Amino acid sequence: MQMKDKTVLVTGGAGFLGSHLCERLLEQGHDVLCVDNYFTGQKRNIMHLLSNPRFEMLRHDVTFPLYVEVDEIFNLACPASPVHYQFDPVQTTKTSVHGAINMLGLAKRIKAKILQASTSEVYGDPEIHPQTEDYWGNVNPIGPRSCYDEGKRCAETLFFDYRRQHDLVIKVARIFNTYGPRMAMDDGRVVSNFIIQALKGEPITVYGKGEQTRSFCYVDDLVEGLIRLMHNTEDDFSGPMNLGNPGEFTIMELAETVVEMTGSKSKIELRPLPTDDPMQRRPDISHAKRTIDWEPAVPLHEGLKPTIEYFKKMLEE
Ligand SMILES: NC(=O)c1ccc[n+]([C@@H]2O[C@H](COP(=O)([O-])OP(=O)(O)OC[C@H]3O[C@@H](n4cnc5c(N)ncnc54)[C@H](O)[C@@H]3O)[C@@H](O)[C@H]2O)c1
Secondary structure: OOOOOOEEEEEOOOOHHHHHHHHHHHHOOOEEEEEEOOOOOOHHHOHHHOOOOOEEEEEOOOOOOOOOOOOEEEEOOOOOOHHHHOOOHHHHHHHHHHHHHHHHHHHHHHOOEEEEEEEHHHHEOOOOOOEOOOOOOEOOOOOOOHHHHHHHHHHHHHHHHHHHHHOOOEEEEEEOOEEOOOOOOOOOOHHHHHHHHHHHOOOEEEEOOOOOEEOOEEHHHHHHHHHHHHHOOOOOOOOOEEEOOOOOEEHHHHHHHHHHHHOOOOOEEEEOOOOOOOOEOOEOOHHHHHHHOOOOOOOHHHHHHHHHHHHHHHHHO
16 A cells, blocks of 8 residues: 655654554655654664655654644554553653644644554453454553553543544554564563573463463554555544454463474473453454455464564674
8 A cells, every 4th residue: 555745753653663664654655754752662773764864753752742744643652561651650641641632733733644553452351352443441440551551542532532523534543462573672571571581591481371362463464554544545434443463372372482483492481370461362353354454464473583583683782
């Protein structure tokens, strides 16, 4: 899918997903303005783009207003992993809520189209599986994860109110677990944890019996989904839309695959299951298939190869 001659703002552009999105938008011939405060993002993620005359980087915190001229805004700024978003929960909520208000205000002023990177966490601890977009969720408003979950829920509310009240063209993507090169080494997610443990020859820590299932979407697939959603020509179509890989793997299968693919001598060690660890999380993506003709194309085995290579390089540095 291709749309030329646009200037696109990517907030959180120095992060994991944002840097891949910037890369893809540049490949498609767009001018890209990347905005990031480097809270969890890194300069190294976008270093290779700095020599591209179509790429510009701006250090800025989205909780403060921003005045720029662009055609489209992808709003990705927000720490995404529990260790990072719980580090300063008040700032996490501010980033989601004030960040959304500032970016929506900007979009309104300059009449730009705007996409929100929302999350499967808006479903909380879901009572239905797999989750469809019409499910309202089961979220604790006062727990340690609430800064992220409720912040993202409030951001969705703001997006839809800007559409209803100001006729803004909005798109809301609910992103499920995504992995790939440039995930932060210290983010505590299962894919990066297992790969790093395997590469270091340390025990692979599996919680419970490893029977809980997860679905993993490779970053290239996810970025394609975000761009298709943004460039969907029906401007009255806003979502929310689930984007993720519906393929289910048990945590034990993931651990064994990582050990095999890294050729590691690591042993798998079982640890007690934390109380808030859901048994299953899987997106229903029929909406995305129908509306933007999107479904993930990269199997887990394929996506793990470049991810393992990336972490290998990081550990050698
Ligand atoms: N990776 C996933 O599996 C996943 C799943 C669901 C939703 N998401 C959403 O996608 C977006 C990107 O996630 P990611 O995995 O790339 O995380 P990430 O932490 O790598 O990227 C987030 C980026 O936002 C920046 N940022 C944070 N607060 C900011 C602020 N106040 N102002 C400006 N920049 C700020 C960070 O420095 C970082 O570069 C997030 O909004 C996240 O909630 C990601």
